[in-house]
Each structure stands twice: as C-alpha cells, then as structure tokens.
Amino acid sequence: MWRLREDIQNIKANDPSVKSTPEILLTYPSFYAIIFHRWAHALHLRNRFLLSRMIANFSRFLTGIEIHPGATIGRRVFIDHGMGVVIGETASVGDDVVIFHGVTLGGTGKNTGKRHPTIGNDVLLSAHVQVLGPITIGDHSKIGASAVVLKSVPPHSTAVGIPAKVVKLNGEKVPH
Numbered sequence: 001m002w003r004l005r006e007d008i009q010n011i012k013a014n015d016p017s018v019k020s021t022p023e024i025l026l027t028y029p030s031f032y033a034i035i036f037h038r039w040a041h042a043l044h045l046r047n048r049f050l051l052s053r054m055i056a057n058f059s060r061f062l063t064g065i066e067i068h069p070g071a072t073i074g075r076r077v078f079i080d081h082g083m084g085v086v087i088g089e090t091a092s093v094g095d096d097v098v099i100f101h102g103v104t105l106g107g108t109g110k111n112t113g114k115r116h117p118t119i120g121n122d123v124l125l126s127a128h129v130q131v132l133g134p135i136t137i138g139d140h141s142k143i144g145a146s147a148v149v150l151k152s153v154p155p156h157s158t159a160v161g162i163p164a165k166v167v168k169l170n171g172e173k174v175p176h
Helices: 002-014 021-027 029-045 049-063
Strands: 078-080 098-100 104-106 130-132 157-160 165-169
Touching: 002 021, 002 029, 002 078, 029 049, 029 078
Parallel strands: 078 098, 104 130
Antiparallel strands: 157 165
16 A cells, blocks of 8 residues: 555656645546556566466556556656557666657567567667667666667766767767
8 A cells, every 4th residue: 555655756756747645546547557567566576477368468568558468667757648658578777757649668679588679777868769678777876768778878878869879978969
C-alpha cells in the first residue's frame, strides 16, 4: 500500500495539472501501467511467463504503454503522456526517472542476454527518445527530445541529436 501512496505523491510532484488523488486513480494510464508491470514482473520472476505476458499485453491495450514483464523498473518512475512508450525485456530503469511519450528502451538485434539499456537514477528521457542496445545512461542525466542514443552517456550529462552526443557534462558545455 505504501508504494501506491508513493506513486500517487510522485505523480502529484511531477505533473502540475493534477487536481486530486481520485483523478490519478481514475484517469492516469501511467499509474495503471506501473501497477500492472509490478504484478507482471512478480509473475515473470516466478517463471510464470505466459501469465505475465498476458497481463503486460492487457496493460498495453489499456494504456498504450508497453513494458515487458522482464524489465526492471525502479521507484518513483513517472511516465508522462505515456502513449507509445516501449521498455524491452532486459531494460533496467532506476529510481526517480521521468519518461515522456514515444520513448523506446530497445534492443538492436536478436542477441541473447542483456540487450536493452540501463537507465540510472534521476534521469530525464524527453519525448520520442530512442535508447538502443545494452548501453547505460548515467545518473542525473538528461536526454533531449527525439535523440537516438547508441552509446553510453556518463552521469551528470545532457545528450541531444541523432546520433546523440553529449553537449553538457557536469554543468559545463562540451566542445565539439
């Protein structure tokens, strides 16, 4: 129950348009997606793969947010305007991450093992960001809208572009 309260407080902290707790409980697809993912992930960890995928597919149908049951999602993850968000099987998302619509945390092929990104803590993934492959986005980093990230991004960075390049590191502009 405390995790639900934490989730509700997190949505209120991240979305200035929220008017009430009932609004979140009744109308926030990202809230539902996280709740369904926790359930599906718990089943996935118990090798109940078919049931976990069925729950994940129902969640995707209901919310437009696709999170594979194998993905690891941290605490206080906020998905804003979540339509089109895709989080792959071996992706790992840290705590206090903000994800906007159209973000993909995807693989780059049919390899086995770790093939999706690892997102650190306190990361911002702007709209339509594509983070592809077994790379890492460091803690306290920001990825600009529509960036395609194919290489790891160090902590305390800002990366933008296609392919994404680090333009700020530790608050200082990076010359190119």
